[in-house]
Amino acid sequence: MLVLFTACDNDFESEFDLAPDERAGIAVKEFKDALNSSEHGWLTHYYPNPTELGSFSYLLKFDATGVVSMNWDYYDFPDESEYSVKMFEKPVLIFDTYSKFSKMTDPEIGIPGQGFGGELEFSMTKKSADGDTLYLAERVSGDPMVLVKATAETPVQLREYVKHTKHIERSNEQVVVPFYFNLSVEGWDAKVNMVYSGDKLIAFLNYEDGGVSKHELMPINFTHEGFEFHHALVLNGIGVRSFKYDEAKNQFDVMDAGVTGAFKYEMDYTAEIDGLTDKLFGPRTFGGSAEIISPKLFNLIDGIYPDSGLNFLSTDTYVASWFPRTFNLYFENWSSLDIKVNYNKKTEDVVVMEFLGYDTGWSAPFDDLAYIEGLMATEKGQAIKAIVTSDKGWTIVPIELKEYGSSYYLVSNEDPEMYMCFGLTYEDDV
Template sequence: MKIKNIFKFLIFALLAMQLGSCNDNTDAEQKFDQNPTDRLNAQKKELSDVLLTSEHGWKAVYFTDNTQLGGFTHLFKFSSDGKVEMASDFDGDTDAYESAYSVELGSAVSLLFTTKNRIHLLSDSDNSPTDALEGKGYKGDFQFLYYGQENGEIIFKTNRSFQELRFVKATEEDWENLAQNVIMGENVVGGEERPLFRLLETNDGTTTHQFDFIFSEAPRFASANSIETGYAVSYNMGIAYTPTGISVSPAVEVKGQKLTDFVYNDTDGSFTATGTGGVSATIKYTTKPLILTDDYKGLLDGNDFKVYGYISPFLTNAITTSTLCKELLDEINASLPATQQLTRVQLYFNDGGYNYIEYRFSGGRPTLYHNVTTSENAVDKTIVLTHDSWQTATALIPAPALLKKIDDEFTNPKGLYVKKENFKVVYSNVVWTFTSASSNFRITTYALN
């Protein structure tokens, strides 16, 4: 072929390619014939319409931050006049309340709860469940960006943290049973009749593993760490209450199976998630610590002077201060004038050869001291405090009736489990706990020297 003809052929080919490209662009324009404003308006109408389609409204289990917080169930029933009925299991009030909402058009379409209702409890920065979240509240949101629908669910992303939140169609039973979530929360916390100690046990079909389990009520968050040497596995999970148990996020993964839904057994207080092939995970009680420490040994006679103090109010709501302990403290304070409250309980060991429990009051009420001797229960790994005498700063006195119940817990014949904890509360002092080996009494203290 002559060079002249080749040149003509190439020009023809390029023209053909350009014509094809024009045709492709025309097709693309036909597919995207709406401008951005029209598309957003269409999405706005789509969301406005779908919010009204569910007979009993919508349900969302909102995990605001599952690295430190649990989930809160919210129910919504929208009406075309911009009103919404809303209920939640945030606290004991599960009644439905009316407020306003709108579907907003900005850079994206969003659902905005415009007047205060239950969802705003999670975004209130003054409502913080832990010291670490002071000024942040529960890290919640009340504006949700619309991302479409899938399998009958509405997909949103939160405006602040951009995390996914799904609305699923609610049922009549969801509204009727919401109060059962609150009752289930009490089962998760555990009643006085239940032991203090818990464990998470996983089963992969052939092998079981055990983890200590600590649940914190206000943030609805739990941690579980392996007690086995050489098995460095742990789970941290946010917990949401359901009428039949709990759901967790992230899931507890066992042999590749993600277990999220745990069913409650009222007989023994356990929660069990069941997979396939024998895979399961169970949260259950145990009557003593999974690991018995030797921390008590340093408090026996002949060791260095040590003092540990419970200080109100800083340690009152520590996760390790048991309900029974708080009740006994409240009972003492309720019997005293408001200006004379029990503010400190301190345990002294090897103070010049003496051991004693100090009960310190406000308002000028005299401090009381219970002198005790110490001994070791090597089998159960407890320290046993035995009565010697009672005194004020100046004289011996009879045992005070005011302190009998709480003091009986310290001096129970089975002794106290002693544990140096690995967390802090408000201050940098090391936290130690003293737990009765015969009841649900556990007090949280600071190491003071």
């Protein structure tokens, strides 16, 4: 009987004043209200895959009717999406329809079938005390997305971002010397060299630390003033993350509190990378083509073949036992002048192209060895041969190293204004 009457007593004490559905409704409303609370919307630097990609910056303005209008830093293209906030294990923001933000999960973009690795659903983990910052987290991976209240100036500032991409790529500079983009910081023993990969918005950092060469992939996000690392790079206990462009000096100054330093273009490469020559020019390597050629190198080679202008350069390294290995000048009419070479390792990151002669092709006029030798006997031909097959060799400056399809520069040690880039194709760079 005791059990019977106890079971019928439904006046239990709840931990909460409200029913679960009411509390869920309030949580959803609070999230929506927070998203709607910014007059000029929210700025976010979203890293869809923070271990492999830099950030895409979005200006997002959520309205009360379920529409989020947006623009991004990549190029000026206002867009909008439906959005909703729904209750799952916690309130979740969902980008409901396709928009610029969906590019972060589009299987056609990035790795085929896999996309950039971003998400379309986010929960709110916390809100700053003043309500000016919302900390969101991807629903599946938990990676953060931070929304910062935008101002009236943010739309204009967003258009400044691409300018700094160009500064780092140096795409609008006709002469790109000194070549190496080095970061010096007061209190650090070493300089850090950075090579930027525009297709992944990521920096390849190389430096010496206690006599050991170190290399790090660092995702980047651009700001209207310059750029930021995904996380602080710490050496000797001093961390740096934010950089502001100084137009007068063409450098990026460190903006972290209490730290002095700058990224500058310098002549000296600060960290040798072990194994680069073997990886890119040793046995079982397959060469590549360079469509980005420095203006000085391009001008040197262009005009050697009277019938067609220079198109691109390529290396045929092949497996060690395969011959001939060649360095090729491809012209706009798709014919090529092939220089037979040995790719010799001078140092860990310097390769020398040892001259072995010329290789004849299948079609005229480069099927005629005498014709090729005639071209290369001219003053221009001799100058090309001297640079290509110089004993000083070519320094390999990596942009991104992968098992296959690495991106890198070859910079002439005879003349650093002569360089070519393998694996990337920036139209603006040529």
